[in-house]
Amino acid sequence: MERRSFLKFSAALSGASMVPSFVFAKDLNKSLVKTGKVKTAAHWGVLEVETKNGKIVSSKSALNVSPYPNPLQNYTKDLVENSRVKHVYVRKSYLANPDSPKPELRGTEEFVKVKYEDAIKLVAKELKKTRKAFGSQGVFAGSYGWKSSGNVHNSRILLHRFMNMSGGFVGSTGDYSTGASQIIMPHVVGSIEVYEQQSSWNDVLANSEVVVLWGANPYSTLKISWTSNEEEAQKYLESLKNSGKQIYMIDPYLNETGRYFGDKIKWIPIRPNTDVSMMLAMCYYLYTTNNYDKDFIENYTYGFDKFVPYLTGKVDGVVKDAKWASKICGVDAKIIESLAKTFKDHKTMLMSGWGMQRADHGEQPHWTLVTLASMIGQIGLPGGGFGLSYHYSGGGTPTAKGGIIGGINAGSIGNYDENGKFLGLAKSDFESKGTGQSWLQKATNYSFPLARIADALLNPGKVIDHNGEKITYPKIDFIYWVGGNPLVHHQDTNTMVKAFRKPRTIVVNESYWTPTAKMADIVFPATTQYERNDITMVGDYSNMYIAPMKQIVEKVADSKDDYQIFTDLCKAYADGLAEVYTDGGKDEFDFIKEYYDGARKQVLAISDLGVEMKEFNEWWESNEPVKFNSTMESDSWVRFADFREDPILNALGTPSGLIEIYSQDIEKMAYDDCKAHPTWFEPAEWLGMAKKPAKFHMMSVHPNDRLHSQLNQTSLRDKYAIANREPLLIRSDDAKEIGVKDGDLVRVFNERGEVLAGVKIYDNLAKNVIVLREGAWYDPLDPTKKSICKNGCANVLTIDKPTSKLANGNISHTALVNIEKYTQKAPKLTAFEAPKGV
Numbered sequence: 132m133e134r135r136s137f138l139k140f141s142a143a144l145s146g147a148s149m150v151p152s153f154v155f156a157k158d159l160n161k162s163l164v165k166t167g168k169v170k171t172a173a174h175w176g177v178l179e180v181e182t183k184n185g186k187i188v189s190s191k192s193a194l195n196v197s198p199y200p201n202p203l204q205n206y207t208k209d210l211v212e213n214s215r216v217k218h219v220y221v222r223k224s225y226l227a228n229p230d231s232p233k234p235e236l237r238g239t240e241e242f243v244k245v246k247y248e249d250a251i252k253l254v255a256k257e258l259k260k261t262r263k264a265f266g267s268q269g270v271f272a273g274s275y276g277w278k279s280s281g282n283v284h285n286s287r288i289l290l291h292r293f294m295n296m297s298g299g300f301v302g303s304t305g306d307y308s309t310g311a312s313q314i315i316m317p318h319v320v321g322s323i324e325v326y327e328q329q330s331s332w333n334d335v336l337a338n339s340e341v342v343v344l345w346g347a348n349p350y351s352t353l354k355i356s357w358t359s360n361e362e363e364a365q366k367y368l369e370s371l372k373n374s375g376k377q378i379y380m381i382d383p384y385l386n387e388t389g390r391y392f393g394d395k396i397k398w399i400p401i402r403p404n405t406d407v408s409m410m411l412a413m414c415y416y417l418y419t420t421n422n423y424d425k426d427f428i429e430n431y432t433y434g435f436d437k438f439v440p441y442l443t444g445k446v447d448g449v450v451k452d453a454k455w456a457s458k459i460c461g462v463d464a465k466i467i468e469s470l471a472k473t474f475k476d477h478k479t480m481l482m483s484g485w486g487m488q489r490a491d492h493g494e495q496p497h498w499t500l501v502t503l504a505s506m507i508g509q510i511g512l513p514g515g516g517f518g519l520s521y522h523y524s525g526g527g528t529p530t531a532k533g534g535i536i537g538g539i540n541a542g543s544i545g546n547y548d549e550n551g552k553f554l555g556l557a558k559s560d561f562e563s564k565g566t567g568q569s570w571l572q573k574a575t576n577y578s579f580p581l582a583r584i585a586d587a588l589l590n591p592g593k594v595i596d597h598n599g600e601k602i603t604y605p606k607i608d609f610i611y612w613v614g615g616n617p618l619v620h621h622q623d624t625n626t627m628v629k630a631f632r633k634p635r636t637i638v639v640n641e642s643y644w645t646p647t648a649k650m651a652d653i654v655f656p657a658t659t660q661y662e663r664n665d666i667t668m669v670g671d672y673s674n675m676y677i678a679p680m681k682q683i684v685e686k687v688a689d690s691k692d693d694y695q696i697f698t699d700l701c702k703a704y705a706d707g708l709a710e711v712y713t714d715g716g717k718d719e720f721d722f723i724k725e726y727y728d729g730a731r732k733q734v735l736a737i738s739d740l741g742v743e744m745k746e747f748n749e750w751w752e753s754n755e756p757v758k759f760n761s762t763m764e765s766d767s768w769v770r771f772a773d774f775r776e777d778p779i780l781n782a783l784g785t786p787s788g789l790i791e792i793y794s795q796d797i798e799k800m801a802y803d804d805c806k807a808h809p810t811w812f813e814p815a816e817w818l819g820m821a822k823k824p825a826k827f828h829m830m831s832v833h834p835n836d837r838l839h840s841q842l843n844q845t846s847l848r849d850k851y852a853i854a855n856r857e858p859l860l861i862r863s864d865d866a867k868e869i870g871v872k873d874g875d876l877v878r879v880f881n882e883r884g885e886v887l888a889g890v891k892i893y894d895n896l897a898k899n900v901i902v903l904r905e906g907a908w909y910d911p912l913d914p915t916k917k918s919i920c921k922n923g924c925a926n927v928l929t930i931d932k933p934t935s936k937l938a939n940g941n942i943s944h945t946a947l948v949n950i951e952k953y954t955q956k957a958p959k960l961t962a963f964e965a966p967k968g969v
């Protein structure tokens with residue numbers, strides 16, 4: 132026995148009872164704490180929630196690590212109580228005749244309360260009907276969204292599990308967050324890069340001399356994580372603030388991070404969507420002053436020689452110098468050049484967010500940034516290079532050594548005979564028995580890039596280009612959505628509304644009357660995560676904790692867990708299906724224990740870990756997260772260090788094994804909107820365009836006081852809403868020009884739509900730039916026609932166009948808008964109210 136384990140063992144024996152705890156495992160205590168303090172976890176952190184007589188009184192961080200407050204942690208009560216879908220509802224015409232359900236009335240017609248069992252039967256029947264008529268590709272269940280934390284009640288995977296086992300569906304590829312970068316980056320650095328661990332924050336703090344926040348707002352976005360937030364990165368951010376390093380923010384908007392850093396950050400305002408021109412000019416300056424790392428370019432990159440003729444204007448007659456860039460991006464030419472020199476001559480970490488790739492030609496900014504970083508030549512060195520995920524889910528927080536829990540999976544393919552009899556799950560994807568293999572083939576062929584959803588619904592059969600392939604849109608006649616809010620998150624809401632009126636059936640599981648739930652035919656009331664038990668990792672990159680997610684309150688009204696809903700759908704769909712769906716009848720605790728025990732097994736196998744994981748029942752009862760520690764290696768880990776050390780042995784996943792400044796693969800695609808090297812393209816709408824359709828560039832950045840649309844219905848909104856609408860940030864001189872002032876209600880509009888917003892004067896914006904944050908619930912004044920959104924949903928104004936044929940990402944940050952004072956009587960806000968009939 133190793134020394135440390137031996138000591139631990141003897142310590143256990145020397146405890147008061149003299150009996151090691153694992154000898155008598157306690158029964159699992161599943162009871163609810165009606166009055167007391169309970170720990171759970173959400174995207175916004177591990178929480179301690181206080182209850183009294185079964186009701187939530189307060190909630191706050193249970194970790195208390197972050198140096199600044201995270202208000203998202205304090206509204207659990209509202210999340211349980213406000214805007215809830217309490218019963219099962221079916222849209223009136225759908226209920227009357229599901230074969231001819233008048234889809235054009237979706238979102239306008241009243242709902243009818245029905246019995247849960249009847250709705251289950253209805254959905255199973257109509258799903259079967261759709262599959263028979265249109266094949267598995269007639270059913271769309273891509274169902275993108277941020278859902279809730281938890282590895283058991285993972286709504287999207289639970290839906291996919293049901294759809295896989297019951298006979299197939301068509302899904303989507305990519306996401307809204309990094310649609311452009313996750314397609315271009317594999318061509319450039321051989322991995323998607325955006326979701327990769329970053330050089331450790333310790334490394335940055337110890338070794339970087341200059342840190343650049345290029346279109347990133349970590350103060351805000353680090354408040355949330357995909358799993359749950361371990362709050363460590365906020366500490367590092369504070370250390371960076373106080374580090375005395377040169378810190379720059381290149382951004383049209385001095386965001387929350389900029390304000391938090393105060394005079395410790397130098398803000399370089401830039402015109403939205405023009406960063407590529409500035410980066411190219413920096414490359415040009417380094418090239419022409421002969422101050423770039425030739426050795427790095429020579430040994431670690433491919434195709435620089437084919438990029439240079441574009442840079443110098445040999446190809447198109449346009450020299451990409453600072454004067455040229457300055458006219459486009461609005462940053463003084465001298466500043467562009469001096470920044471290039473500073474970055475080259477100092478150890479510089481270029482930290483970029485994802486907002487600038489959510490724009491027209493969004494493939495270009497990160498590709499150009501990597502090219503610039505290659506010329507600087509510090510990639511793979513301590514403190515240098517670039518990072519595309521410091522702002523997200525605690526990127527750069529050193530990875531801990533410990534156990535990793537499993538999670539519910541999307542299951543295998545269900546095989547059915549020609550009469551619809553369930554034959555069991557396919558043993559492999561290639562098994563030819565039954566229907567399984569043929570639908571898998573179809574589903575693979577028809578999957579399309581997520582941000583093309585409205586286009587796909589409106590244009591079945593249309594063929595699009597995507598990353599060197601052709602994709603044919605399927606004819607979608609049935610949509611099932613859980614864990615997302617597409618009527619808020621997708622661009623050009625008015626077109627999306629039209630698209631959502633195309634299929635015959637739309638089913639949604641939701642906890643709240645979101646705009647998406649209001650646009651459904653059948654709405655199942657889903658429990659919130661606070662009404663069920665679950666388990667999660669905390670820290671997406673750090674894997675720092677395993678946290679229990681204890682149920683806090685009873686299930687509200689008729690709410691059911693998604694797991695329950697899909698299990699019941701399985702029962703109604705085919706004999707024997709529920710049995711495999713539930714893996715032989717497992718409940719949430721069976722899964723939680725299985726995932727925990729899996730991690731515990733890993734931990735027990737590591738001899739020198741120094742962390743004990745209790746036996747499951749005891750751990751659950753203790754209601755404390757297990758914490759793992761980082762290692763010496765992860766503390767000082769440097770991204771690309773192995774590549775730098777040996778680019779042949781540790782080649783990148785690109786065709787050349789090197790960083791590709793020129794891509795022959797992309798060259799072969801011959802796209803006019805994405806060339807084989809980083810290129811400046813004019814966006815569809817921008818402030819420098821010849822005939823501007825509107826005066827202001829709208830940035831629909833991620834909210835500081837929400838997670839996308841989540842929490843919009845809570846009283847946290849009272850703290851930021853202006854005139855009871857989403858705030859619109861505008862400079863005082865811009866406001867003066869159009870005759871509006873702080874607190875005014877304004878109409879924001881363009882050819883795509885119009886919204887109401889409340890004016891908040893904010894001077895740290897580039898000229899003619901306004902901010903209207905994404906995520907306000909769409910609330911049309913008259914849902915029967917294209918009408919003004921009363922709450923200020925930014926996507927009513929954005930463009931539904933792909934970034935390019937390469938990635939087909941969304942371009943939500945490319946939009947010009949006009950603004951005028953709203954002089955009519957302010958209409959009543961109904962965003963958070965239940966629809967007609969409820």
Ligand code: PGD
Nearest residue numbers: 276277278279308614615616620640831839840841905943
């Ligand atoms: P959320 O508000 O998180 O937004 O879009 P996304 O759809 O992810 O929606 C999650 C929904 O899931 C909520 O309605 C919530 O109630 C529901 N939900 C949560 N837990 C559960 C559950 O357990 N079961 C069920 N059934 N439902 C649940 C976000 C998307 O927006 C993203 S990721 C990005 S990056 C994009 N960003 C922008 C942007 O920058 N600018 C604009 N204009 N638009 C964007 N849209 C995109």
